[in-house]
Amino acid sequence: MSFPVDVVVMAAGKGTRMKSLRPKVLHRLGGRALAQHVIDCAARLSARSVVVITGHGAEQVEAGLTTPLGSGESAAPKLRFVRQEPQLGTGHAVQQAVPVLADDGVVLILNGDVPLIGQATLETLLQACDGQHLALLSVDTGGDATGYGRIVRAVDADRSVHAIVEHKDANEAQRRITEWYSGVMAAPAALLKPLLKGLTNDNSQREYYLTDVVKHAVAQGLVVRAVTTRDEVEVAGVNSPVQLAELERAYQRRLAHGLMEQGVRLADPARLDVRGELLCGQDVEIDVNCVFEGRVKLGDGVRIGANCVIANAAIDAGAVIHPFTHIDGEKLGVSVGRGALVGPFARLRPGAQLGEDVHIGNFVEVKNSTLAAGAKANHLAYLGDATVGERVNYGAGSITANYDGANKHRTVIEADVHVGSNCVLVAPITLGAGGTVGGGSTLTKSTPPGALAVARGKQMVLEGWQRPTKKKS
16 A cells, blocks of 8 residues: 555444453454454554554453564554543544544554454455545445445446435335445545544434544545445454354354365365464365364374364374374474374373374373374373483373472483383483383382383382394294
C-alpha cells in the first residue's frame, strides 16, 4: 500500500450468549484467541499499528493478546489498547481510538469476534479506499439477509453506497436486498475523525452507531464504496458455543485442504485438528483423529498413526508415530530423530530428545531425557532426567528414580548397556559402557564399564562379565 494502515479491532463486547466467564474474544479457534487471529491478519497486511478496543473483561483481554511477528520484511505492528467504559455503541467504541490514530493513515476497522477475515479481501477493501474514500465490506450470497443491515446503492453506473438500513427500519423493497454490511470498514483517518465526531445517540438504544458515519458521509457529498464478498465464513462472527464450533470446523477444513494441496495425505480431512502451526515435508501421512498443538514440524516421509496428540515437537524424516501416542514438548520441546519408532500408547514429555532409529514402545514415558542412536525402551518403562547412550536396551518395568523429594538428579546410561526388567536406577548414577543390570535390581551406586550389576536389598554384586554373542543361524 502507498499509505500507512492502522487497524482498529473492536473487542469490548460481553458476548452474553457464550455463557462463559471468559471474554468472548478470548475463546479459542484453532488454538488461538478469536481476536488474536484478527491481530495476526493485521500483521500480514503490514499494518503500522493495531489498536484493540477493550471493555468487558478488559484486563483479561489485554493480558491474553500478543503482538504478532512481522510480515516478510515489515516490522511487527505496534499493539495498543484503549478502553471503552461504559460501552455506548460501536461508534462510541471507535471514538475511544481517535486520540491514538495518526491523521496520515487509513483506519481499517475489524471485529475481534470475526477471526477468519481474509487477507486478500482486506487488501481489496484497502485498494477501494485508496487513501481517500470511505469503503465498506459487504456480503451478498443471494440468500436471506434477515437481521442484517442492508446496503442501499445508487442506481447509476457508479453504484456507490447511499445508506445502510437496519432490518427493523427497512421497507419491503429494501428487505428484498440480499447485500448486507459485514461490520468491516476502511477510511482515511482525516476523513473518519470528523464523521465520528458528528455521531449522535438519537435512537431507541441511545447508542452511537458506527454505521451512521455512512449517512453523514453521503450527506456531505462524499463517495462511499463497497467491496462485496460471497464467502460468509470469512465474515462470520461468534456469538454462541454453536457458532464457535461451526467456525472451528470451517477453519479446520481450510487447514486440511491446504495441507492436502501441499501433498500431505490425510486419511480423513474431517478428522484432523490443528491448534497452532503444523509444518509438513514431502510424503507425510496422517491418520484419523490426530490433534496438533503449538508448533509441530513433520519431516519427509513421517507417518502419524490414529488418535495421536502432538504438541511443540519436531519429528525428523522417516519417523513413525504409532497410534495413541501423546507427545507434548511444552516450552522445552520434543525432538524425534530420523527413522525413530514411537508408540503405540507412548508418552514423550518436555525435553525428550530421541536420536536416529530410537525405539520407544507401548506405555513408555520419556521426560527431559536424551536417547542416542539405536537406543530402545520397548515396554512399560520410565526414563526421566536421563542421558542414554547408543544401542542401550532398557528393559520392561524399569524406571529412573530421579527425584529425592527436594531435587531432581540425572541418570547416565552409557553406550551398549543392557538394563534388565523391573529395575530401579536411583539417581544420581552412571552405568558404565557395555555393562548389564540384572533384572529386578535396585541400583544406588554407579557401575564401571563392562560390569554385571545385580542388586537385592542392600546387597549389590559387581562382576566382570562378557555378554554372550548371538549364535549365527
